[in-house]
Amino acid sequence: MSATNGGARTQILNGIRRSLRRGELAGPARESVAARLNAPLRGPLVGRAQLPQPEKVALFCQWAEINNATVARVAAGEVAGEVAAYLVRNNLPAEAAMAPSPLLDRYGWSGQKLLTLRRGRGEGRDQVSITGAFAGIAETGTLVMVSGADHPVSLNLLPDTHIVVLREEDVVAGYEEVWARLRERYGKDALPRTVNTITGPSRTGDIEQAMELGAHGPRRMHIVVVPE
Amino acid sequence: MQSTSRNFHHNVEDALANPNLQDSLAKLKVGFSERRRQAVERLPEFEALRDAARDIKNHTLANLDFYLEEFERKVTALGGHVHWAPTAADARRIITELCLSVGARTIAKSKSMISEEIGINDHLEAQGIAPIETDLGEYIIQLRREPPSHIIAPAVHLTKDQVADTFLEHHRALGFTQRLTERSDLVAEARHVLRQKFLDADVGLTGANFLVAETGSSMLVTNEGNADLSNTLPRMHIVLASIEKVIPTLEDAAVLLRVLARSATGQESSVYTTLNTGPKRSGDLDGPSQYHVVILDNGRSSVLGTDMQEMLRCIRCGACMNHCPVYGAIGGHAYGWVYPGPIGAVLTPQLIGVEEASNLPNASTFCGRCESVCPVRIPLPKLMRHWREREFERHLTPKAVRQGLALWSFLAQRPKLYRLLTGWTNRTLALFGRGEGRFRALPLASGWTRFRDFPAPESGGTFHAQWARHGGARPRP
Numbered sequence: 247m248s249a250t251n252g253g254a255r256t257q258i259l260n261g262i263r264r265s266l267r268r269g270e271l272a273g274p275a276r277e278s279v280a281a282r283l284n285a286p287l288r289g290p291l292v293g294r295a296q297l298p299q300p301e302k303v304a305l306f307c308q309w310a311e312i313n314n315a316t317v318a319r320v321a322a323g324e325v326a327g328e329v330a331a332y333l334v335r336n337n338l339p340a341e342a343a344m345a346p347s348p349l350l351d352r353y354g355w356s357g358q359k360l361l362t363l364r365r366g367r368g369e370g371r372d373q374v375s376i377t378g379a380f381a382g383i384a385e386t387g388t389l390v391m392v393s394g395a396d397h398p399v400s401l402n403l404l405p406d407t408h409i410v411v412l413r414e415e416d417v418v419a420g421y422e423e424v425w426a427r428l429r430e431r432y433g434k435d436a437l438p439r440t441v442n443t444i445t446g447p448s449r450t451g452d453i454e455q456a457m458e459l460g461a462h463g464p465r466r467m468h469i470v471v472v473p474e
Numbered sequence: 475m476q477s478t479s480r481n482f483h484h485n486v487e488d489a490l491a492n493p494n495l496q497d498s499l500a501k502l503k504v505g506f507s508e509r510r511r512q513a514v515e516r517l518p519e520f521e522a523l524r525d526a527a528r529d530i531k532n533h534t535l536a537n538l539d540f541y542l543e544e545f546e547r548k549v550t551a552l553g554g555h556v557h558w559a560p561t562a563a564d565a566r567r568i569i570t571e572l573c574l575s576v577g578a579r580t581i582a583k584s585k586s587m588i589s590e591e592i593g594i595n596d597h598l599e600a601q602g603i604a605p606i607e608t609d610l611g612e613y614i615i616q617l618r619r620e621p622p623s624h625i626i627a628p629a630v631h632l633t634k635d636q637v638a639d640t641f642l643e644h645h646r647a648l649g650f651t652q653r654l655t656e657r658s659d660l661v662a663e664a665r666h667v668l669r670q671k672f673l674d675a676d677v678g679l680t681g682a683n684f685l686v687a688e689t690g691s692s693m694l695v696t697n698e699g700n701a702d703l704s705n706t707l708p709r710m711h712i713v714l715a716s717i718e719k720v721i722p723t724l725e726d727a728a729v730l731l732r733v734l735a736r737s738a739t740g741q742e743s744s745v746y747t748t749l750n751t752g753p754k755r756s757g758d759l760d761g762p763s764q765y766h767v768v769i770l771d772n773g774r775s776s777v778l779g780t781d782m783q784e785m786l787r788c789i790r791c792g793a794c795m796n797h798c799p800v801y802g803a804i805g806g807h808a809y810g811w812v813y814p815g816p817i818g819a820v821l822t823p824q825l826i827g828v829e830e831a832s833n834l835p836n837a838s839t840f841c842g843r844c845e846s847v848c849p850v851r852i853p854l855p856k857l858m859r860h861w862r863e864r865e866f867e868r869h870l871t872p873k874a875v876r877q878g879l880a881l882w883s884f885l886a887q888r889p890k891l892y893r894l895l896t897g898w899t900n901r902t903l904a905l906f907g908r909g910e911g912r913f914r915a916l917p918l919a920s921g922w923t924r925f926r927d928f929p930a931p932e933s934g935g936t937f938h939a940q941w942a943r944h945g946g947a948r949p950r951p
Contacts, residue, residue, distance in 0.1 A: 254558040257558075258542075258558050258717065258775060261776065266778055271540045286726070289530075289728060292732070366759060367759040370673050386743040388743055393755075393758060402702070404703075435548070435551070437691060441748065443747045444745060445741075445745050446745055448698055450611075451627065452627060453610070454501060454633065454657065455506070461699065462672075462703055
């Protein structure tokens with residue numbers, strides 16, 4: 247395939263250049279476009295999320311609830327208890343698949359004797375998953391999940407109920423701060439395989455334009471916001 | 475997909491006489507457009523974001539070759555593969571070969587308009603590979619073997635009862651023998667049936683809302699999560715995207731995402747926005763081991779540098795059709811090919827030829843609502859007018875219209891004769907129409923009066939006569 251693919255590549259790129267009435271970008275023109283790529287320009291600032299950190303966290307919670315997630319704000323020592331109580335409140339089994347993340351391990355799960363946790367990726371039969379989050383976006387109540395050995399993507403998608411533990415310090419104003427944190431953490435040229443940004447439970451409006459929750463991903467999303 | 479755009483007039487008559495379609499379209503007029511209005515009201519920066527979105531797309535199109543090469547470089551560096559497809563046939567061949575290379579039997583497919591454009595499903599089926607549409611709307615119309623009628627709500631032409639009948643017919647063999655009446659039950663049944671399909675699929679085939687040159691990522695926006703299951707569970711992920719989907723940076727994506735969801739469904743944000751960059755990494759517990767991006771041209775590069783270039787800014791939100799009085803009356807199928815509504819009227823002649831699709835740019839009142847809501851400010855009426863001009867140049871305009879235009883042009887160059895004739899016509903119509911104020915039938919105008927009344931002119935004379943009587947042109951005070 248590669249030999250013909252080379253021809254196809256040239257055909258498309260030359261077609262573009264012919265239409266634009268120029269050859270391959272070179273000299274100052276190329277430098278200016280490359281400079282824009284290397285130093286990304288931010289678009290218009292969205293004013294509503296430009297707030298001090300505590301108000302930013304409050305705005306995140308407000309938008310998450312508008313988008314059909316539920317939110318609990320608890321101390322770090324109460325996370326495991328809140329998760330167990332949430333499962334009881336919603337008549338869900340006391341079993342969950344949890345992301346194998348050292349950050350999550352700090353929350354004292356062994357104190358919840360009735361809660362059975364399996365650490366690993368999501369399986370088709372899982373009812374409940376528990377994961378952390380890379381960030382929360384205050385502007386829209388959106389969670390940001392980054393794939394890796396400590397966070398399998400399938401946990402965000404397969405279970406009926408997704409419980410997310412989010413640290414207040416990870417709440418940012420908008421996408422732009424998320425991109426900056428990703429570049430800082432992973433380097434400029436090596437994003438992880440998947441960055442999921444998720445705003446509330448899965449939904450569809452495909453039958454008569456009426457919103458129904460739980461199309462393919464989780465029907466319920468519960469966000470536990472902790473100070474640390 | 476075989477086009478029926480030539481039969482546009484016949485399609486329209488069918489659409490207007492279809493009560494289920496008319497019920498569905500009535501909901502569309504108050505649904506998406508009202509929710510968009512509210513979302514825009516909540517975001518004071520919206521108009522500035524539209525300007526920025528337009529500028530990002532213009533900049534990218536002016537440097538498209540550079541950004542595509544950068545995108546390819548990044549994808550390759552991270553272990554992915556880029557395939558270039560000048561034509562629809564090339565894209566079909568590449569995708570089929572990739573599927574066969576892993577012995578694929580079924581593929582989980584996430585909604586992609588370009589996949590409709592290249593007709594990949596029929597092609598795969600002919601090779602013994604079963605493509606399963608996983609977006610709920612696409613799944614419904616795949617069962618019914620219908621094309622989509624809207625670019626973001628493919629089954630918007632159907633009622634709940636029609637969906638219930640379709641599910642009963644096709645899911646009976648899987649043990650679902652009860653006819654459902656609640657929307658939530660229909661969604662749950664589809665979820666159950668499709669979950670197994672996801673787990674069984676060998677390949678996930680998705681489109682892309684954007685390709686990010688800076689990072690070599692494909693970006694997908696959905697509400698259901700079907701695209702994410704498609705790009706995570708199977709062992710190969712194939713992304714099919716056209717050349718104009720590339721954008722420079724993640725910051726540019728942030729601007730475009732802010733206008734996309736609000737313009738499309740009126741949501742502040744779609745539920746899932748996902749960046750996929752390369753295949754599964756060592757240490758990852760899930761994800762595909764192969765990541766391929768097929769970049770399709772299919773005639774788009776020839777639009778660059780022409781007076782039609784602005785159509786390539788489109789981010790496929792569907793706002794133009796949600797706000798179009800013509801789409802609102804006839805729905806998407808009447809347009810006869812993949813892309814309906816105002817953007818379809820502009821894209822279709824480009825992609826399948828103006829000879830085939832010349833009816834579409836004429837199916838517009840030029841009311842301008844489409845342009846007024848377009849998140850990237852595409853001047854859709856202007857582009858439709860360009861197509862009408864090209865149609866005229868190529869002598870594709872119907873004979874009666876050409877003769878009428880020739881007659882008008884003859885008279886317009888002879889002002890005295892023009893005023894004499896229009897004055898006489900005006901007085902005659904005013905005299906005969908004064909009773910009802912309108913005509914149910916008129917000689918030589920049956921094409922108009924067959925569907926609507928012709929208003930009788932009020933007494934007072936032609937525009938020219940009234941203009942002269944009121945003093946004609948005056949210097950401004």
